[in-house]
Amino acid sequence: MNKPAAQFKKIVEYALPWLVLAILFFYSYIEFFQHPFGFAWHPDGSISFVYVQQTAAPTLMVGDRIVQIGELSWDAFRSDLRKTFFEGVKTGEITAVTVERNGELITVPWSLPGFNRGEFFSQLLSQWFMAYFFWIAGLLTVMFLRPKDERWWLMMAFNFLTAIWLVAGTGLSNFHLWYSALILRMAIWLCIPIYLHLHWVFPKSLGKLPKSLVGAGYLLALVLMIAQWFQALPGSLYFLGFLIAILGSLILLIVHVFRQVEVRREVGFMAVLGFVAFLPSIVLGAAYVWIEKVPQISMFAMVSFAAIPFSYLYIAFRRQMGDLELRVNRIVSAYFFIVLLGVVGVPLFAIANLWLPATSHTVIVGIVTTLLVAMLSIWGFPHFQTFMEHHLLGIPMASDQIHENYARRTATDTSIAALIELLEKVMLPSLLVRQFVFLQFDHDSARVLLASGVDPQQFNDDRSLSGLSALKKDVLDGNQSFKSYPWVQLALPLKVGEEVLGLWLFGRRDPDDFYSQLEFPLFQSLADQTAIALSNIIQTERLHTAYQNDIKRNELGRQYLALELHDGILNKMAALMMKLDDQNLTPEFQEAYKELTTQLRGMVKDLRPTMLNYGIQLAIQDYADTLQEHLAGKGHVVVDLRSDDCRYSEEIELHLLRIVQEACTNALRHAAPTLITISGQLDAERIELCVRDNGSGFNPKENLDLNSLQTTGHFGVAGMFERGELIGADIKIEADPAGGTRVQIECKPARIQGAAAAH
Known part of the structure; x- marks a missing residue:
């Protein structure tokens, strides 16, 4: 990278997060203190809330449609995104508000109330704070995500740009305050190439895009932004841009699922987190339609939207968390569990509170709900965490259960194939190991029982065998520096007594290829259990081989005995019978002779079925x-x-x-x-x-x-x-x-x- 580009990246890294934060603070201040109009309206001009009831008649009512406020008509307000109502009006001054009610025009002398609790708490319970979730995600991306490559730029832009349009669009754009409507629309146009470009390379790049195509996409977004600033575009066209950005991103994630098997779990994790993010709002919205009392807690439903930016962060940072990964996994599991408890518990509490209106009943419902939540948390969270780690986070076995479960399962394995399957499908994913070789030694020879993330051919030539002998000696001497195999980070012997049955070679490991000294006892204990299991399996296979050889020798013995009985004993008995005179043989002798030959022929038939x-x-x-x-x-x-x-x-x-x-x-x-x-x-x-x-x-x-x-x-x-x-x-x-x-x-x-x- 040339020097100007490096300096520009450094400026962006140090200045951009705080510039975006300043924008968020500015518009948050405007949100709470710069539009205390006393009422709010829908995009179609109908009044949605009246926060301040004025005593003088006529006054404003919910459902009135705004026609004109002061000198500015509703049509003029909607056609020019730079114009705003009550511009220059001070608190306490009266402004004529003309509304249409039941087909009649009514002019209301409205006194600008200034700051009021109703409007403040209404804004407080809105989604304004969601922008800060994305800003925090962007800051963490700038500070910790490495390397600072294309994905670093796109993740940073994705989070900061989303934070800007969220803070500009949470009610402010509806009032046109401080160019918020224009900022919202311009940010949406820039979102299109950034969202699509990010989901092309995330979680894993689908391929290299032509620079001309990328440049054309960003240039087109810039042209649309400039056109939007001069209001040369239809006012609602940005909705189409938003749909292109969102649907295009979803389509690219689906393409990842079909073309890249290795990232399906990550995409599935993002899908589940996205569902969890919207689930509380869906449930509370349905509850509101039914009982009309849930919106006071809508802010808590918005907290679940933090799952969206942090799902990207988790996938991007999982390989860089080190010892923190176990804690982060538990935080993710706890977050899911709390959201699901809230989805179930809050509507039930609201419904019970509706049916039991007395204050004493509300206290009882609160106590019962708290006890139920506590019981569910104590009993259900460990099972829920195990389910999350196994099915969603891709960890087949919880780390604190690895030793016990591995000992139990190796005790029942009776074949090398079963032992290899246990290692490959359960143990290695649980330990987050991505490169691993399981070697078995038999006198002076070695064979690869399992190779994961490593080409097993490197162990098959004569040179590799001599290298393995040296490696075996190094491991037994406690040396963990392996020049012949630089990918090896940790090597453990599989010993039973003084006999070395094999080696475990560990390489790349999520998140950072680091094997902590605190983990060595666990790894060595697993290796010792494997050595015992391997020794038992080898002895069992030897017994099986000996038993099978006995069967083969037994069949050969049967064939030999059958041949001797048929060609030897029976033929000699027949020759002897021919030399005897039948007239001198008693009937009893002849009957006994016939019975004996029949038995001998039966024995021959059983020994070697003809x-x-x-x-x-x-x-x-x-x-x-x-x-x-x-x-x-x-x-x-x-x-x-x-x-x-x-x-x-x-x-x-x-x-x-x-x-x-x-x-x-x-x-x-x-x-x-x-x-x-x-x-x-x-x-x-x-x-x-x-x-x-x-x-x-x-x-x-x-x-x-x-x-x-x-x-x-x-x-x-x-x-x-x-x-x-x-x-x-x-x-x-x-x-x-x-x-x-x-x-x-x-x-x-x-x-x-x-x-x-x-x-």
């Missing part, structure tokens, strides 16, 4: 037929399978059959059913099987996850889940609403071959 050579559907049907024979009329087994004759890998078909067998065996062993139904769909892209029985069922509250089943000795059901994991199938065991148990198996296998090519 029908799997023809597909899973026929294998399940064959198993069901065998099971039906064993039941001997004590129950029924029904098979209802639909298939497109596709085939799956040998492993998938074998494990599916074993799962179905185990489900049926468990039902017969524990539930005493009279009917077992095996149904489902066998397609090339999807397998769905369901084994349902009508037995006694099981306790639906019983934990059926794999770890619990192994702990409680349910190894058969655990084997079903293990086999499901081996082939990527999901298994659910549920209590059937009609009675009994339902086992559902779902799998999405890759198609292996068609039926025509089967073996």
Whole structure:
């Protein structure tokens, strides 16, 4: 930036806020002390309030339409925004006020009353102070918002310009005092490019605008301002300019929502604050229409409009609040809560006061209302604050609950995927961390379990592995200076005993990338809990792997034993039988021999189902037929399978059959059913099987996850889940609403071959 531009920025920074404040003070003084006319009027000339009742008849009445005051007619007053009524008239002097009442012209000798309580309090309860909310927001922008870039200029202009047109337009412009009507209209024309330009770059720029377009927009606004000063524009045209500024800003915010996913929460926050800003006025306006007594407290409804400028401030300053963010969040939550209490409580109090007109009743209503508000605040505010932080401020977990909740949830996580999801979706947003890497060490190798805001590829080459070894050593030595990874602000080891299981690397963090020493114990405690959880998960996965290997070895052993029985024992028995003379064999021997060979063939069939050579559907049907024979009329087994004759890998078909067998065996062993139904769909892209029985069922509250089943000795059901994991199938065991148990198996296998090519 060149020197003249820097000097100009410094002049603006130091002088503009106080110049705007002087304008606000000036017009606020005019508001209260320079138009004590004793009555007020609507823009159409009809009298809205009469604050001073004069004894001499005729006098002014609400509803009279002004025709002329002194020498100035209403038409002349409306056509020239520089002219004002009672100009040069002193307090106590009489001026002729001509009004139209019921179709007749009446001239009222009106004595200018000067300062009076009715008019003062009417102005006091108006919206004049809203301008100061925007001025404070503008001052905070000038003093604290960094960097001093395009957004800094626009935020400052937005707040100061809004403050000016608000103070000029709160009743003053209706009286044309001190060029207020012209100032209002000129400020509105300048608002158009500033409002639109601000909402193009806020909360996040939609792109770079052509300088010619920006310059043309501001030049057009300047031309309209000059034309307005010389009253070359229609008097009400500025309403169109105001609509363009407001609607254009809303449209740009909607564009942000659709084009920038990352700012949707900020825009939603602004929308909610805008709704809260207008909600009290809407509710009180409705109450006034009904009971006609609420306007005395309309000033308190206007306080809620502070939400508008401060919503912009919160979004702009959130990354720069440091340790104050938690307090500011609580202030925001308390502000919302107070506004909602007021929206509900004040109209109820007014209604109760209307129905109970006695003074003693009013006191009782006030006491009861106070007690109810106190009870609601004590009970409801903590829940409301949690809701605000979670849903509106984007903080999934309150900071004072992080340690307790994290310990509880990691104790139940049984997989690395669940641990990563907890970190990514809950913990990191709660800690306002935007850059984070979770590394796991396994002997001399390292792998990235989670990378947020960081490219994980930087950890995948040989050079990075050596750098990680050095980083690991630095962290264990307590060194927090990382030359190889300059983005790292904080690194914590994940240790169980002397074993280092991994590292947590923290980088950018809202609002200012600062990690306070006071927070280190919390971060280290979370890292220690993660190390314990990771150690448990690793041990569990090793057990699962060992169990799955046992299943595979068991299947190989079954196949070997089946082969030995079939090709060895049965063949030798058949050869031996052929060498014997049937005439020398007793019937008892032959019957025993036949029964033994049948049992051996049954064992071979169970060890290695031969029908799997023809597909899973026929294998399940064959198993069901065998099971039906064993039941001997004590129950029924029904098979209802639909298939497109596709085939799956040998492993998938074998494990599916074993799962179905185990489900049926468990039902017969524990539930005493009279009917077992095996149904489902066998397609090339999807397998769905369901084994349902009508037995006694099981306790639906019983934990059926794999770890619990192994702990409680349910190894058969655990084997079903293990086999499901081996082939990527999901298994659910549920209590059937009609009675009994339902086992559902779902799998999405890759198609292996068609039926025509089967073996």
